Amino acid sequence: MTMLQDPSVKYRPFPQINLPDRQWPSRTITKAPRWLSTDLRDGNQSLIDPMGAEKKTRFFDLLVRVGLKEIEVGFPSAGATEYDFIRGLVDTGRIPADVLVQVLTQSREDLIKTSFESLAGAPEAIVHVYNAVSPLWRQVVFGLEKPEIRDIASQGAKYLRDQAARFPQTKWHFEYSPETFSTAEVDFSIECCEAVMQVLQPTPEHPIILNLPATVEAATPNIYADQIEYFCRNLPNRESAVISLHTHNDRGTGVAAAELGLMAGADRVEGCLFGNGERTGNCCLVTVALNMYTQGVNPGLDFSDIDEVIQTVEYCNQLPVPARHPYGGELVYTAFSGSHQDAIKKGFAAQETRNDQIWSVPYLPIDPADLGRSYEAVIRVNSQSGKGGFAWVIEQDQGLKLPKRMQAHFSRHVQELADELGRELQATDIWDVFRKVYRLDEPQHFQLVDWDEGRAADGTRVFAGKIGVDGQEKSVSGRGNGLISSVVATLRDSFGVALEVRDYTEHALGTGSDARAAAYVECVTADGRTVWGVGIDEDVATASVRAVLSAANTAAL
Ligand SMILES: CC(=O)SCCNC(=O)CCNC(=O)[C@H](O)C(C)(C)COP(=O)(O)OP(=O)(O)OC[C@H]1O[C@@H](n2cnc3c(N)ncnc32)[C@H](O)[C@@H]1OP(=O)(O)O
Numbered sequence: 001m002t003m004l005q006d007p008s009v010k011y012r013p014f015p016q017i018n019l020p021d022r023q024w025p026s027r028t029i030t031k032a033p034r035w036l037s038t039d040l041r042d043g044n045q046s047l048i049d050p051m052g053a054e055k056k057t058r059f060f061d062l063l064v065r066v067g068l069k070e071i072e073v074g075f076p077s078a079g080a081t082e083y084d085f086i087r088g089l090v091d092t093g094r095i096p097a098d099v100l101v102q103v104l105t106q107s108r109e110d111l112i113k114t115s116f117e118s119l120a121g122a123p124e125a126i127v128h129v130y131n132a133v134s135p136l137w138r139q140v141v142f143g144l145e146k147p148e149i150r151d152i153a154s155q156g157a158k159y160l161r162d163q164a165a166r167f168p169q170t171k172w173h174f175e176y177s178p179e180t181f182s183t184a185e186v187d188f189s190i191e192c193c194e195a196v197m198q199v200l201q202p203t204p205e206h207p208i209i210l211n212l213p214a215t216v217e218a219a220t221p222n223i224y225a226d227q228i229e230y231f232c233r234n235l236p237n238r239e240s241a242v243i244s245l246h247t248h249n250d251r252g253t254g255v256a257a258a259e260l261g262l263m264a265g266a267d268r269v270e271g272c273l274f275g276n277g278e279r280t281g282n283c284c285l286v287t288v289a290l291n292m293y294t295q296g297v298n299p300g301l302d303f304s305d306i307d308e309v310i311q312t313v314e315y316c317n318q319l320p321v322p323a324r325h326p327y328g329g330e331l332v333y334t335a336f337s338g339s340h341q342d343a344i345k346k347g348f349a350a351q352e353t354r355n356d357q358i359w360s361v362p363y364l365p366i367d368p369a370d371l372g373r374s375y376e377a378v379i380r381v382n383s384q385s386g387k388g389g390f391a392w393v394i395e396q397d398q399g400l401k402l403p404k405r406m407q408a409h410f411s412r413h414v415q416e417l418a419d420e421l422g423r424e425l426q427a428t429d430i431w432d433v434f435r436k437v438y439r440l441d442e443p444q445h446f447q448l449v450d451w452d453e454g455r456a457a458d459g460t461r462v463f464a465g466k467i468g469v470d471g472q473e474k475s476v477s478g479r480g481n482g483l484i485s486s487v488v489a490t491l492r493d494s495f496g497v498a499l500e501v502r503d504y505t506e507h508a509l510g511t512g513s514d515a516r517a518a519a520y521v522e523c524v525t526a527d528g529r530t531v532w533g534v535g536i537d538e539d540v541a542t543a544s545v546r547a548v549l550s551a552a553n554t555a556a557l
């Protein structure tokens with residue numbers, strides 16, 4: 001038998017960056033960066049079916065609504081679809097005055113020329129040139145040594161400078177990406193960027209954007225942060241450059257890399273909504289922005305109607321936003337499991353009591369309402385759920401706030417159904433169980449027809465009413481210290497039903513003229529059984545009478 005070689009030996013660990021006095025680990029993010037959406041470029045170029053003009057226009061308008069001020073709208077030299085869309089944006093005046101559009105091009109004269117022509121007439125725009133700089137690309141893609149690679153960069157900068165001069169009516173900004181930055185020697189990336197800066201002569205007033213991509217994510221995000229900090233500390237004329245991040249998600253840490261990169265000194269983040277982009281995607285702008293939001297930093301992007309954003313993104317990309325995607329996924333504010341539901345329910349109650357405007361609810365790092373989501377979907381019920389979950393659903397659906405011990409009683413019945421059906425239970429399933437268990441629709445043994453109350457000469461309360469028993473109406477009465485005890489006395493004296501009341505609660509159901517009352521009573525029967533009664537009525541006292549009769553009906557079974 002031949003021994004199989006361990007396949008992991010094919011791979012090499014990524015080397016550390018020599019930065020023993022790194023500063024970024026003790027920094028925090030305290031302000032929003034400049035954001036650039038590359039949905040219409042990196043996102044688009046990775047789609048099965050790239051967007052046409054209609055989808056691109058719809059996406060562009062969405063990005064503007066969300067608050068993006070820098071939008072990479074395409075790769076004009078790729079073909080007519082791209083070129084015409086970009087020209088259309090310019091010619092129809094669709095670009096708001098405070099939004100900068102950006103286009104990408106390889107460092108080739110003809111492509112750069114086309115790129116400028118696509119934007120001619122725009123008041124202001126960014127042209128973005130890239131060339132890969134890391135050893136693998138140098139050897140395999142270009143077959144060139146470092147000086148020649150650096151020359152591609154500086155030659156690209158010269159084309160930028162010359163083409164910009166052809167269209168002086170536009171205020172041009174330049175972006176250069178040493179593509180594959182994160183797998184290159186940082187000193188060599190600096191050398192290429194310096195060569196570009198030599199040509200374009202940026203100033204603090206008119207800086208160049210230096211975009212440092214993790215084109216393929218190859219190491220833990222701390223390594224990327226080291227690379228960014230090293231770059232920022234060693235780039236000559238740093239104040240004339242805007243340092244931009246462009247991370248991909250091959251190791252699943254594209255967002256983390258962007259966050260650590262900001263701590264390491266970057267000013268700008270490129271990415272896509274919900275992490276579209278080549279292969280595993282770009283860093284998700286929604287996640288980075290809302291991560292900031294939950295730390296009390298306003299990201300300057302508006303996701304207050306996240307479902308509208310998702311709808312448009314899914315339509316344009318023809319790709320679904322996964323149910324577990326941070327902040328946007330269908331299930332990310334939903335708990336099915338009992339202990340999570342219990343904690344969330346208590347968290348909402350505590351939040352209401354505190355009323356201090358600070359969000360602090362277990363298992364919910366952000367208020368779903370801030371993203372336009374309702375609280376209804378926060379708790380959903382299946383066989384993993386607990387009493388808090390069932391009680392939450394019935395409260396949201398019917399307004400009933402079941403007392404704690406009643407929740408435990410009710411829970412057994414819902415659990416049985418969930419196990420039997422083996423699927424999620426809808427609010428209607430739970431309400432059906434409730435009505436059945438507490439016999440709300442069943443033919444009643446004791447039926448309240450009419451009632452009144454008064455006081456006896458000794459001050460005790462007197463219940464006087466008509467109660468139907470198996471269809472026969474009977475006038476009955478009883479005395480007690482309060483209404484409940486007078487009804488209990490009536491049942492005992494007139495029908496021989498002995499109930500001891502253990503607990504009683506009531507609350508309003510709804511508000512205004514339609515408001516009703518719900519009453520719950522926990523009783524013990526003569527033979528030691530615990531029975532629950534529920535009464536719902538427009539009048540709170542009648543609701544209590546009904547609750548006691550409901551318990552008597554169960555006891556009579
Ligand atoms: C990391 C990124 O996402 S970069 C953006 C990638 N996006 C896209 O590629 C989408 C749009 N691209 C296209 O439409 C086309 O690829 C075009 C128009 C850019 C170029 O098309 P073609 O001329 O057919 O070339 P092709 O796509 O095969 O590119 C490979 C050539 O470009 C060269 N090249 C690659 N990158 C660069 C660069 N940044 N600067 C200069 N030349 C480059 C390669 O060395 C290769 O040259 P070779 O043919 O001499 O070996």
Ligand SMILES: CC(C)C(=O)C(=O)O
Pocket residue numbers: 042104130177179180211213214215216246248
């Ligand atoms: C062109 C650059 C910015 C890019 O898309 C990448 O490196 O992923």
